[in-house]
Amino acid sequence: MTDTAPAAQATADWTTPTGLGTSAARIAARFAQVLTAAAPAATDAAAADTAAAIAASADAPVHDPAYALRPWGDGSASPLYVPVVERTDDALVEVVEDLLVGWARDCGFRGGELDQLRGAGFGRLAVLTHTDTDDPEHLLIAAKLNAAWWAADDLYADDSGMGATPTALPPKLALAMAAMDPVPDVGEFTAPLEEALRSDPVLVALRSGVEHLTRYGTPAQVQRACYSTFAMFVSWNTYGAWRYTGEYPPAWEYLAARQHDSFYTSMTLVDAVGGYEVPANLYYEPRVRRAAIQAGTASVVVNDLLSVAKDAADETPVCNMVLQIAADRQCSVREATEVTVELHNRLVRDFEAGHRELSALPSPELHRFLRGLRAWMGGGFEWHNTNPRYRT
Numbered sequence: 465m466t467d468t469a470p471a472a473q474a475t476a477d478w479t480t481p482t483g484l485g486t487s488a489a490r491i492a493a494r495f496a497q498v499l500t501a502a503a504p505a506a507t508d509a510a511a512a513d514t515a516a517a518i519a520a521s522a523d524a525p526v527h528d529p530a531y532a533l534r535p536w537g538d539g540s541a542s543p544l545y546v547p548v549v550e551r552t553d554d555a556l557v558e559v560v561e562d563l564l565v566g567w568a569r570d571c572g573f574r575g576g577e578l579d580q581l582r583g584a585g586f587g588r589l590a591v592l593t594h595t596d597t598d599d600p601e602h603l604l605i606a607a608k609l610n611a612a613w614w615a616a617d618d619l620y621a622d623d624s625g626m627g628a629t630p631t632a633l634p635p636k637l638a639l640a641m642a643a644m645d646p647v648p649d650v651g652e653f654t655a656p657l658e659e660a661l662r663s664d665p666v667l668v669a670l671r672s673g674v675e676h677l678t679r680y681g682t683p684a685q686v687q688r689a690c691y692s693t694f695a696m697f698v699s700w701n702t703y704g705a706w707r708y709t710g711e712y713p714p715a716w717e718y719l720a721a722r723q724h725d726s727f728y729t730s731m732t733l734v735d736a737v738g739g740y741e742v743p744a745n746l747y748y749e750p751r752v753r754r755a756a757i758q759a760g761t762a763s764v765v766v767n768d769l770l771s772v773a774k775d776a777a778d779e780t781p782v783c784n785m786v787l788q789i790a791a792d793r794q795c796s797v798r799e800a801t802e803v804t805v806e807l808h809n810r811l812v813r814d815f816e817a818g819h820r821e822l823s824a825l826p827s828p829e830l831h832r833f834l835r836g837l838r839a840w841m842g843g844g845f846e847w848h849n850t851n852p853r854y855r856t
């Protein structure tokens with residue numbers, strides 16, 4: 465490796481041989497391609513060694529104690545296969561919640577909105593899901609952005625009782641993008657935009673949340689959070705169109721939209737909150753992205769399972785996987801719930817298998833990130849299953 469270019473040296477620890485074997489060559493070859501862009505010297509040999517390591521890891525034990533079958537809701541449906549909860553820490557939760565409510569007040573939320581925010585427990589969500597840091601300032605990255613995303617979701621997109629309407633939604637989301645990803649100065653047109661961005665607590669919260677992320681994360685981490693949010697907004701607009709026309713989608717089409725409106729967006733923060741970075745070309749390596757999408761989708765399917773009653777109760781019903789399946793198949797909610805549980809458990813098992821394969825890749829950051837995704841699923845389940853928001 466002595467002639468290796470500096471960029472290649474920076475990535476050399478990913479390519480260090482760690483095992484033997486020949487199966488799973490596809491993932492290794494792809495991984496080598498990712499590296500090749502920066503490290504011409506680290507190609508075929510590294511790919512073969514990586515494939516070997518993957519092959520060795522494919523023989524992992526069938527039951528991983530990091531996962532469990534857990535009852536949920538009122539306990540009447542089949543259990544969910546979820547990662548175990550890695551941390552509960554009430555004292556830390558209180559610190560983060562207090563800081564979060566102070567921040568929300570500074571953003572302009574008042575009275576009942578602040579009570580709702582505290583009741584929702586986004587600080588608790590951060591503590592349950594980001595288990596590799598105890599630092600309140602880092603946890604606040606997740607707490608602030610999740611609170612801001614949820615506020616936008618409730619107030620702009622979902623909750624008719626809070627003033628959300630399908631026709632006002634798209635322009636509000638366009639402003640939300642401007643709040644998160646600052647536009648350059650445009651002379652006389654800047655002042656009215658600034659005024660609009662300062663006049664709505666949701667927009668102030670989104671902007672401030674990104675600023676907080678910017679203090680601790682890299683530019684790549686900030687933009688990945690922004691762009692996954694913007695993809696999520698496309699799904700919100702899609703739901704808005706369905707609710708406006710009253711033409712609700714089949715379950716497969718809803719699920720296609722839901723995969724970009726999921727806790728994948730929350731999980732873009734995993735490494736920044738943890739205080740490290742998965743380099744962009746590894747973060748977006750297809751197997752890594754697939755694992756992250758599986759984790760995000762599984763977690764949002766938990767949300768759908770637990771919010772059936774809440775979603776069905778809105779005067780313009782909110783799309784929900786259980787409700788879409790029940791409508792498609794003309795079956796009961798109970799039957800549709802079982803199909804949804806099966807879908808969830810399949811996603812988690814597929815994630816688990818992918819995690820096992822990817823564990824053979826010699827990147828400490830990637831290993832930590834995959835454990836972080838797993839922890840997020842476990843904490844996300846716990847949060848939903850114990851949250852008054854989802855109790856009927």
Ligand SMILES: CC(C)=CCC/C(C)=C(\C)COP(=O)(O)OP(=O)(O)O
Pocket residue numbers: 610613614617622725726727729730764767768771
């Ligand atoms: C990433 C994030 C927190 C996005 C906000 C959108 C959101 C609240 C979800 C993806 C969860 O789904 P849903 O809108 O159905 O949530 P509720 O059931 O209203 O809690």
